[in-house]
Amino acid sequence: MLLKELVLLVLLLAHSCHSSETLPVCGDCGLRLRQLHQDETQQEEYTGEYKPDAADGGPPVAASAAAAASDSNVATLAGTAAAEAAVPLITLNPSAALQSLLQAQMSLPEDILAVGYKPLASPALRNWRRLARRLTTRGTTISIAAFGSQITMGHQTDSPSGSWVEELQFWLERAFPQVAFSVLNLARGGTDIVPAATCWYQYVPSTVDLVMIEGSTVGCVGNLQCHSFAAPRVAAYELLLRRLIRRAPGAALLSVGTFDFQRFRVSRTMELPNPLYGSGEDHHEVLARRYGIPTASTRDALYDLVLGGSTVMLQGVGLTAAQLLVNSVTPTSAGHKAYAEIVAYTMQQALAKELRALADDGGTSEPAAIAEDWAVQAQQLPPPVSPLAAAEVDGEPLCAMDQALQRFVSVNSSSDWKWGARSLAGCPHSHCRVWGYRAKGHGTVLNMTINTADVTAADSSLGWRWLVAFFTQTSPTARQSRIGRAQLDCLSGCECKSTMLGKPATQDAQLGITLGYAQTNVTAHPNCSISLRIHVPEGSDKDEFILNGLAVAPFGHQTRAHIDRLAFQYQSRME
Template sequence: MKHLVKATYLRLLLVLLLAWHLGGSIVAAATAHHWSAQHTNNWPGQAGTGKLLHLQDGLQAHRPARHLHQATPSANSLQQALQRMMAVPFATPRPVLALGYQGLEPDTLRNWHHLARTLATPGANVTIVTFGGSLTAEYIEYGEAWRSSLQGSWVEALLAWLKASFPGVSFNVVNASHGASDVIVASTCWYQYAPQDADLVLVEYSLNGCLDFGGIPLCSSTALLRVAHYESFYRRLLRRAPRAALMSVAAFAFAAETKVQGAASVTVPNAFRSTDQELHGMIARHYGAPMASIRDSLYGVIYNDAASQQLLGATRAALMADPWHPNAAGFRVWGDIVAYTVRQTLAAVMANGAAEPAALAAAAATAVEYGLPLPVSPVAAQQDTHTWCREGSSFQAVASCAGRLRGRCVWRTSDFNARCPHDNCRLRGYFMKGAGQALQISLDTSLDTSLLAAASNSTDGSNSASSTAAQFERRYLAVTYLQGSSMPASKMGAATLACIRSCRCKTVQMEWRVDTNTGIAATEVSLHPSCLVSITVAANTTTGGDEFAVTGVAVVPFSKAAQVSWIDAVDMAAVSAAGGQLPYSWP
């Protein structure tokens, strides 16, 4: 009798597991199918399939259902997919494309075998996420040279190549790019816009990541914030979407300066090192990600009109809307460069049978949580956990106007980059005008970092929530605001960030800066479940500007106890001493 009951129980268990497995796959496929049409309405604070689950609402409380069933194409299917992909031509000559390919050995590529298997499976759904500045967002209307760029960016060119290469696959693109931005806000907030089941994430923050408008280098050390946050962005992305294949896109400003030497004029190209490609590339390699270098592909061609006309079909002037942004013709070349790196990486993985990367598997035995290697940047190590953020639409509910005059503090969407269809292009926030106008923000700065770790744990790995809670016991309070291209100096006032009830923090002054396009200020804050913060506007005594727009707030767990080598300590001391070259106020 016992054996009969046991056998019946086992059969019932198998039936239930099979039903659950198939049901999860069907539901996940249906969800992925509808994402593309709905994602523009599904950002923070909005209902729908692609809704961002905030940390306090259970971010990553469960593993994405689609990953319960991994694609397992046959060797023949992989071979056919490889042959079909390699047969799709590029308009840009291969020697130009090959210069920009910064590839890795298949055994060192993180998650590209998952992507290759999915692409080789007819009927599969592939979610692609892109992050970057205006070069990736595009849809900017600025003078006649911009008109043709309203079609999109290199992302659309890449998507066209993917569809031609894998006609049996459905592609869903989430473009989370944001004009006039760098990686710091992305690392603090926007990484949470990536779906947990993302298949491929492309990261472009190099154009705004190295030199500020004053010519001061901001990418010469891993202790500098735009380098440190590039690594934090990678690490937080991989915790949020642990099966995503990552790839860096290193853009470049093809500017030139004309100098007069006697009776002749000489064109001097933008300095080859005027980019953060080298340190960003080092970080990408550390996490098993290839890089497509726009600079390396085009630098030796685009400044020579004859060579550019012959190889690219147009001169630099005909390809560029301005020194930073291509027009539609230029974006087709940029898209070819990115697609070529995707193709060569997939070709190497498919030729290897899309096998599990042996080098990463061996390294995982000594890796920290989620199979991640130790951080390269000491600053990234000090903030190596998830953040709590309310930015954009989700910010409205946690703040309220507190000024004396009605109508001088309103929630609205900026007109900046209004033609861009991607939701993260929209600049939403509280717009204040006039000295004395104020905004109050209520938040919990005591949030439990063990909950952040548990919420982000979408694998069955060795994540230790208790150790995370013990390590990152202190908090930064960060506020994002409009400045630079989105808020001109002539209009922008000054503002004071202060803690006014239940929590303590050092007051921070915020004003227009010449060295950044992304407004963000931070101060260390004490832990309290009901912290009340105020932002009060003052007129700019130099320009007379009295407008200020706040777009978000974040709580960033950190620790000063993170291990730092002697050379990192030297770099960090130099950065602290320089102070003024930091892109924003950060303790």
């Protein structure tokens, strides 16, 4: 039966359906890691036994259940649209919603905001028409998810009330007072895009309306780690986009470009600014455009102002660089407001186009057409750009992070390891807690069993497996200066190459990242027994280790073009 006929059949059966507009509460999805230049007094040690608070909904769904959910999302799109259409909601005139949107003022000059706006033509935008339609429906709750680093996580010394995400929510509430907004902030301080692309995307509900992704600064500064489509972090960014689209096919996505506004000393008397290309934004923007995603660039809007000196900043935004940024990366409270306005301007311009189109159409769209459009977008993703992303394309990893990690640990070996969380004082969100197993002493062993065969592969070409370990690799405080290394081995059932976690070479390649990761090939087996053994080199006092998660990701060996091979040769020199 044709897709259109299926959609119409679902519509006929959906009149008794009712949709929930409330964003499901994620369990303790939080994994809070180091913020740059963070004061030691803000850190708390591992707290021992987990006691959930009112904000927690229990542990997040992990492993194969989350992966399998992604495949079912496409099949239920038509039903979701039909259920929305069947509920008697009051739809506002799109022209009235447009007027309200344009009246939501911003304090920064438009000539600055416009520089950060990287648009796409309306027909190329993925799901922004649907988002605009939802924003015209009185009583709707618009659900938003956000990924990123400490820039997006917020709740730091100079921004205790949150980040640009909260400021953006305040602006959206002014722009669309007839609807409510619910935000799930999945940002992690001191992390790059890899954990989100591997595991944290699975925490996003399939019904989310908007996903915002900030990932162009941490892990991309000063080492050319995000300047090739063969780079692992660029590949991870593309995998995150594809996995989010498959998981939440009805969601609009927004890329948020940020920057490290630092200066490098090149001689005793001279400093040079981080060049405009000194982030991952340019490659990320290419990927965003490929998947119908607009970009809001704080880098482009503020680069000349911040690095031009305090006088230029005062003339442009009324702030000095010191008033805008805690350090070269992290905004102050005033900085978060400026970042939010840059993002809001991009949203305002994109949504204005869609609301005008809705007004021209009479303010309505056929539910069947909307449902069919979702399904087509979800199923017809373009081929990946990154040859490294192509090796894992549309596979769904098995994940054991946050509290889910406990299920894979052998009770007999865990007595020497303390399970608990490190928290950021003052942050109310569950994502501000880092969960993991911690121990000290050379030779201390943690045994685990994981099903390395239990992954979802798009096809038989993804016949191999990566075993990925996530761990705390650097010390944000003096109290954690003894964090060192551990050796990961396969004991029985499966085979893998012995891998050292936390070695200096890995830390050099993961500059500025607290949540380290390493991977090794592993064979598929339902009962893969692995061990983690703390390794203390002779003469070293770094005798502690923290394991934060495991993952198994399917991959395949792809035929590469000559230019791909050249890209990998270039990338190998950067690592």
